[in-house]
Amino acid sequence: MPTEPLSRGRIVATAIDLIEREGADAVSMRRIAAELGVGVMSLYNHVPNKDALLNGVAEAVLSEIEFTDDPGAHWTERVRMQARAFRQIAHDHPRSTMVVVSRQLHSTAGLLPVERALATLRGAGFDGADAVRMLRMFIAYIVGSLLREVGVTPTFAPVHNRLVKAEGVDPALFPEVHSLAPLLDQCDHEAEFEFGLELLIQAIEVHVARREGTR
Amino acid sequence: MPTEPLSRGRIVATAIDLIEREGADAVSMRRIAAELGVGVMSLYNHVPNKDALLNGVAEAVLSEIEFTDDPGAHWTERVRMQARAFRQIAHDHPRSTMVVVSRQLHSTAGLLPVERALATLRGAGFDGADAVRMLRMFIAYIVGSLLREVGVTPTFAPVHNRLVKAEGVDPALFPEVHSLAPLLDQCDHEAEFEFGLELLIQAIEVHVARREGTR
DNA sequence: AGGGGGTTACGTACACCGTACGTATGTCCG
DNA sequence: CGGACATACGTACGGTGTACGTAACCCCCT
Numbered sequence: 101m102p103t104e105p106l107s108r109g110r111i112v113a114t115a116i117d118l119i120e121r122e123g124a125d126a127v128s129m130r131r132i133a134a135e136l137g138v139g140v141m142s143l144y145n146h147v148p149n150k151d152a153l154l155n156g157v158a159e160a161v162l163s164e165i166e167f168t169d170d171p172g173a174h175w176t177e178r179v180r181m182q183a184r185a186f187r188q189i190a191h192d193h194p195r196s197t198m199v200v201v202s203r204q205l206h207s208t209a210g211l212l213p214v215e216r217a218l219a220t221l222r223g224a225g226f227d228g229a230d231a232v233r234m235l236r237m238f239i240a241y242i243v244g245s246l247l248r249e250v251g252v253t254p255t256f257a258p259v260h261n262r263l264v265k266a267e268g269v270d271p272a273l274f275p276e277v278h279s280l281a282p283l284l285d286q287c288d289h290e291a292e293f294e295f296g297l298e299l300l301i302q303a304i305e306v307h308v309a310r311r312e313g314t315r
Numbered sequence: 316m317p318t319e320p321l322s323r324g325r326i327v328a329t330a331i332d333l334i335e336r337e338g339a340d341a342v343s344m345r346r347i348a349a350e351l352g353v354g355v356m357s358l359y360n361h362v363p364n365k366d367a368l369l370n371g372v373a374e375a376v377l378s379e380i381e382f383t384d385d386p387g388a389h390w391t392e393r394v395r396m397q398a399r400a401f402r403q404i405a406h407d408h409p410r411s412t413m414v415v416v417s418r419q420l421h422s423t424a425g426l427l428p429v430e431r432a433l434a435t436l437r438g439a440g441f442d443g444a445d446a447v448r449m450l451r452m453f454i455a456y457i458v459g460s461l462l463r464e465v466g467v468t469p470t471f472a473p474v475h476n477r478l479v480k481a482e483g484v485d486p487a488l489f490p491e492v493h494s495l496a497p498l499l500d501q502c503d504h505e506a507e508f509e510f511g512l513e514l515l516i517q518a519i520e521v522h523v524a525r526r527e528g529t530r
Numbered sequence: 531a532g533g534g535g536g537t538t539a540c541g542t543a544c545a546c547c548g549t550a551c552g553t554a555t556g557t558c559c560g
Numbered sequence: 561c562g563g564a565c566a567t568a569c570g571t572a573c574g575g576t577g578t579a580c581g582t583a584a585c586c587c588c589c590t
Contacts, residue, residue: 139540204469214471218491232498237511244455254419256429274426276433283447296452303518354569
């Protein structure tokens with residue numbers, strides 16, 4: 101019985117699996133080949149190089165996110181839903197998240213979320229320049245949040261080990277960090293994300309209200 | 316004339332220089348040693364391993380940023396200044412930026428900005444939980460913005476080459492991306508950063524105003 | 531049926547990486 | 561003067577991405 105033939109899809113899937121199990125550093129062409137029970141160079145029949153493979157990983161993860169858009173809803177709700185859909189990446193593929201956000205894709209998978217976001221912002225009445233600005237602002241916030249959530253960027257827990265905590269930071273040098281250590285130590289990622297998201301949406305509503313007022 | 320003796324500081328400085336000249340991928344122990352006209356293993360007398368070296372890079376870059384804090388100013392202005400000071404990293408060391416934000420430092424250099432930010436937020440009257448939330452929100456936005464500015468994350472220019480632009484994205488599939496291509500193609504990083512920053516600050520002001528109203 | 535071309539799998543080889551280990555060469559102190 | 565110690569360095573090992581050459585297979589055309 102011949103084994104399932106090698107294919108770009110199987111290679112990418114194996115890479116994602118490997119990243120999630122052992123982290124992005126564990127990914128090597130040799131490792132993936134071994135995982136597939138295949139010679140290293142066989143991979144190059146389906147993927148031009150490692151970089152393209154990682155692009156494939158990013159596209160695959162990105163195209164998994166489910167946008168359940170309700171065109172009838174208020175634009176604020178639609179923005180919320182899209183932001184949450186994007187954050188879903190961090191849940192479903194935490195260790196691939198950095199790979200996803202650090203690769204600019206010109207493919208369909210990469211452009212689709214952008215298209216959707218622009219469409220809802222335009223639908224909300226923003227002109228092109230504003231829509232692009234808002235998009236970029238949301239993306240910046242979301243990317244920053246995801247990186248914190250998956251541990252690339254710090255939550256500012258002064259130390260990980262609770263036992264050493266009191267000793268870990270000098271109260272004289274860092275009084276605030278020291279006194280807020282219990283709060284810095286824990287981070288409810290969903291709550292933090294929602295907090296900032298609401299703030300941004302409200303900010304935009306205020307922004308448009310002011311503009312309409314001066315019109 | 317004996318050459319300047321090797322030291323952790325000289326090694327870190329060389330690494331930063333190399334990153335800025337040739338990118339983070341160009342950094343290798345061998346390359347740095349060659350740059351210093353020194354044997355590879357000599358580096359290990361001053362730096363335990365490459366990871367620690369990169370931590371050193373992050374600390375050095377971080378401790379270069381100049382916080383000119385005016386304790387008398389309104390907290391909104393102080394937050395603005397701190398955010399801008401942080402963004403200065405992207406200007407002074409664009410290609411090191413990713414290294415800086417992707418490393419959590421428990422050293423003085425890493426904690427100082429956090430301490431300052433928490434202090435001004437507390438000074439603005441926020442309780443600990445709110446101060447931490449705000450800090451995390453600002454950091455997420457700033458990190459996301461910096462990554463866009465230094466090119467880690469896309470600006471969503473559909474293609475780089477202007478000439479291919481019209482052909483690069485299918486108008487039928489991506490009508491918004493296509494029609495907004497001219498706007499997506501260019502990105503005034505400072506303006507975008509300031510736009511989001513003001514929005515966030517205003518949002519917080521509204522947030523507190525509402526709370527005071529219900530108190 | 532036989533042959534030929536294109537696709538796929540694979541082994542070998544090269545240049546580079548981080549770094550463990552052993553060894554020289556100073557420099558300073560007793 | 562002798563010995564201890566820090567620093568510089570060479571060699572070597574196991575890892576990396578991938579260029580190249582070769583062998584097996586399948587399908588189509590004669």
